[in-house]
Amino acid sequence: MSYQAEFEQALRDPEGFWGEAAGAIRWTRAPQQILDDSRAPFYRWYPDGELNTADNCLDRHVEAGRGDVTALIHDSPVTNSQQRYSYVQLRDAVAKFAGVIRNQGVEKGDRVIIYMPMIPEAVIAMLACARIGAVHSVVFGGFAGAELAKRIDDATPKLVLSASCGIEPTRIVEYKPLLDRGLELAEHKVERCVIFQRETQRCELTPGRDLDWTDALADAEPADCVPVAATDPLYILYTSGTTGKPKGVVRDNGGHAVAMHYSMRAVYGLGQDDVFWTASDVGWVVGHSYIVYAPLLLGCTSVMYEGKPVGTPDAGAFFRVIAEHKVDVFFTAPTAFRAIKKVDPNGELATQYDVSSLRALFLAGEHTDPDTARWAGEKLNVPVVDHWWQTETAWPMSANPLGIEQLDVPPGSAGRPVPGYDTHVLAPDGEEVSHGEMGDICVRLPLPPGCFPTLWQNDERYESSYLEQFPGYYRSGDAGYLDADGNLWVMSRVDDIINVAGHRLSTGMIEEVIAAHADVAEAAVVGAADADKGQLPVAMVVLKSSATRGGQEIVAELVAHVRDQIGPVAAFRHVAIVERLPKTRSGKIVRATLREIADGKDWTTPATIDDPAILTEIEAQLGHIGYAKRRAS
Ligand code: COA
Ligand code: AMP
Numbered sequence: 170m171s172y173q174a175e176f177e178q179a180l181r182d183p184e185g186f187w188g189e190a191a192g193a194i195r196w197t198r199a200p201q202q203i204l205d206d207s208r209a210p211f212y213r214w215y216p217d218g219e220l221n222t223a224d225n226c227l228d229r230h231v232e233a234g235r236g237d238v239t240a241l242i243h244d245s246p247v248t249n250s251q252q253r254y255s256y257v258q259l260r261d262a263v264a265k266f267a268g269v270i271r272n273q274g275v276e277k278g279d280r281v282i283i284y285m286p287m288i289p290e291a292v293i294a295m296l297a298c299a300r301i302g303a304v305h306s307v308v309f310g311g312f313a314g315a316e317l318a319k320r321i322d323d324a325t326p327k328l329v330l331s332a333s334c335g336i337e338p339t340r341i342v343e344y345k346p347l348l349d350r351g352l353e354l355a356e357h358k359v360e361r362c363v364i365f366q367r368e369t370q371r372c373e374l375t376p377g378r379d380l381d382w383t384d385a386l387a388d389a390e391p392a393d394c395v396p397v398a399a400t401d402p403l404y405i406l407y408t409s410g411t412t413g414k415p416k417g418v419v420r421d422n423g424g425h426a427v428a429m430h431y432s433m434r435a436v437y438g439l440g441q442d443d444v445f446w447t448a449s450d451v452g453w454v455v456g457h458s459y460i461v462y463a464p465l466l467l468g469c470t471s472v473m474y475e476g477k478p479v480g481t482p483d484a485g486a487f488f489r490v491i492a493e494h495k496v497d498v499f500f501t502a503p504t505a506f507r508a509i510k511k512v513d514p515n516g517e518l519a520t521q522y523d524v525s526s527l528r529a530l531f532l533a534g535e536h537t538d539p540d541t542a543r544w545a546g547e548k549l550n551v552p553v554v555d556h557w558w559q560t561e562t563a564w565p566m567s568a569n570p571l572g573i574e575q576l577d578v579p580p581g582s583a584g585r586p587v588p589g590y591d592t593h594v595l596a597p598d599g600e601e602v603s604h605g606e607m608g609d610i611c612v613r614l615p616l617p618p619g620c621f622p623t624l625w626q627n628d629e630r631y632e633s634s635y636l637e638q639f640p641g642y643y644r645s646g647d648a649g650y651l652d653a654d655g656n657l658w659v660m661s662r663v664d665d666i667i668n669v670a671g672h673r674l675s676t677g678m679i680e681e682v683i684a685a686h687a688d689v690a691e692a693a694v695v696g697a698a699d700a701d702k703g704q705l706p707v708a709m710v711v712l713k714s715s716a717t718r719g720g721q722e723i724v725a726e727l728v729a730h731v732r733d734q735i736g737p738v739a740a741f742r743h744v745a746i747v748e749r750l751p752k753t754r755s756g757k758i759v760r761a762t763l764r765e766i767a768d769g770k771d772w773t774t775p776a777t778i779d780d781p782a783i784l785t786e787i788e789a790q791l792g793h794i795g796y797a798k799r800r801a802s
Contacts, residue, residue, distance in 0.1 A: 179588035212615035214424035218399035223300035226465035227260035245475035268389030277302030286335030309452025311738030314350025321355035345372035399423020409675035417625030428619025438572035446472035485518030492522035502534035502671030534671035539580035557583035589617030667696030688716035697767035
């Protein structure tokens with residue numbers, strides 16, 4: 170079927186389309202009803218279906234005679250090791266670890282937080298939760314203890330799973346102090362942690378609270394798969410909203426399994442005999458979907474890479490992994506290729522490897538600049554697909570769907586709406602804009618299977634954040650346009666979310682940490698364009714008149730606080746001390762103008778501003794710290 174025909178079919182008859190797609194999944198009770206719209210705008214897919222996601226990821230393939238196929242390859246240049254799990258080995262490891270979790274009193278519906286580095290045990294932990302119907306919530310290792318605490322308080326887990334350390338190219342990340350801090354700060358008390366000791370650096374366990382992973386396995390019996398309702402949560406994944414309180418995106422079991430499976434074929438063009446590599450982290454949605462669930466639901470081989478694009482050991486690392494594991498399709502964030510290009514502009518290291526197994530490169534997480542896309546495409550000699558999606562959706566909303574048909578998509582565009590997404594660009598009054606005109610990118614409800622049915626125990630925030638502004642639509646929070654050929658161009662965020670090296674962060678969360686400093690009166694943080702990381706947070710800080718210490722001392726403390734409270738992932742280094750913040754007469758900070766100034770763009774003084782002179786002063790201050798360089802200069 171052509172893209173157009175498949176897209177239209179999904180639009181015309183969503184229940185027929187997704188009813189048929191559900192046939193790719195093994196149900197313990199096949200759904201009789203495909204879509205429940207009785208509580209719109211809260212839609213439920215496959216409301217009477219029952220299944221187990223881990224069963225579909227593992228047992229099912231073993232029973233189909235594919236037990237010896239490699240399910241997971243862990244490639245870890247930081248420990249100089251590789252590990253392979255066949256489907257049968259992974260199933261057995263997951264069943265055994267599910268027994269460990271169950272021994273700790275975790276039952277269907279209970280939450281388990283997973284705070285782990287990129288090791289196979291993290292995947293095993295996720296699938297073990299799924300096996301017994303527990304709800305996992307993975308917290309990215311680059312977040313500090315205070316962020317972990319926020320997630321513990323929202324998810325109220327019975328158990329936390331962690332490891333002794335993560336390994337960054339220049340340092341060992343000790344998880345135990347971060348974990349202890351998170352548990353201490355959280356109001357919700359967790360009584361039990363299971364900790365995986367890595368040989369690189371072990372940690373001291375807290376008596377009475379922590380169990381050693383290996384010891385716990387010795388006492389456990391394998392646990393069977395527990396059937397759950399299709400609408401039961403599989404996981405909660407926290408993502409940045411506009412405030413410091415993260416949003417708990419809920420993923421269901423049934424819709425997710427169907428959508429993951431569908432996307433592997435339709436978007437990525439993969440089959441069971443293929444090797445798929447997604448270079449991301451299991452702490453992000455990209456890792457959930459395309460390191461863990463989708464490849465295993467399909468039954469192909471997934472590569473899990475514990476390393477970086479450069480520095481582990483060099484800028485040839487990605488090419489080495491593709492060559493060594495004969496990767497068919499590769500997915501990463503554009504920032505990774507920018508890092509490689511910077512170190513090895515001519516791609517000399519790339520030429521040392523035979524990457525001819527590769528069929529396509531997919532990029533997402535941020536806008537792909539055509540230059541990077543061209544460079545990567547040339548070095549890998551494959552089509553480069555920029556595709557767009559979010560934690561909320563779990564799978565691509567727009568792409569060049571190579572598995573259906575390779576479309577003619579211009580560089581810079583994120584492709585066409587994927588079948589299932591009825592995408593529209595709306596003006597503030599809710600009217601559809603014309604082709605080529607910018608607006609809010611929205612998707613008409615219901616969202617397809619796999620997308621979040623709500624936020625964890627917060628239907629209200631779900632409605633107010635995503636559904637209220639344009640009734641009948643999901644508001645993505647991204648702005649852009651559709652061109653006359655139907656290609657989507659994703660241009661910017663409409664809110665205060667920024668994208669730092671493909672990591673989604675809220676400026677609000679950074680502002681909260683800065684504002685808590687005793688010498689700070691108020692602060693504004695914006696994302697400024699950065700050639701390597703896409704964007705970097707830049708703070709404008711007003712000190713209290715009572716502040717007696719020098720600005721530089723306070724700046725150093727603020728940088729350290731953000732690293733300590735949010736984590737190194739915020740890459741926060743740039744602070745300008747300013748006299749006042751520019752506000753409208755009604756007291757709102759003129760953020761859009763601040764963003765333009767920090768980006769070095771030409772800016773105009775908003776008509777509503779209270780004190781226009783402050784803008785030029787801010788431009789000067791930002792100039793001192795390396796920002797606000799107008800393009801013309
Ligand atoms: N645990 C602890 N610290 C971490 C971490 C982790 N899992 N991941 C990153 N950090 C630290 C880094 O060590 C660095 O610390 P530093 O300030 O001491 O140098 C800091 O956080 C910033 O890291 P980052 O900006 O990610 O740079 P990097 O060089 O570590 O990695 C990339 C570069 C491209 C590999 C990485 O940014 C990346 O994978 N980005 C894509 C993210 C992604 O997959 N997004 C989803 C859409 S595809
Ligand atoms: P996350 O929820 O962390 O996956 O981040 C989602 C956000 O990243 C989106 O809302 C966009 O702002 C941005 N993003 C993801 N993919 C793309 C893309 N292909 N082009 C532009 N922005 C993107």
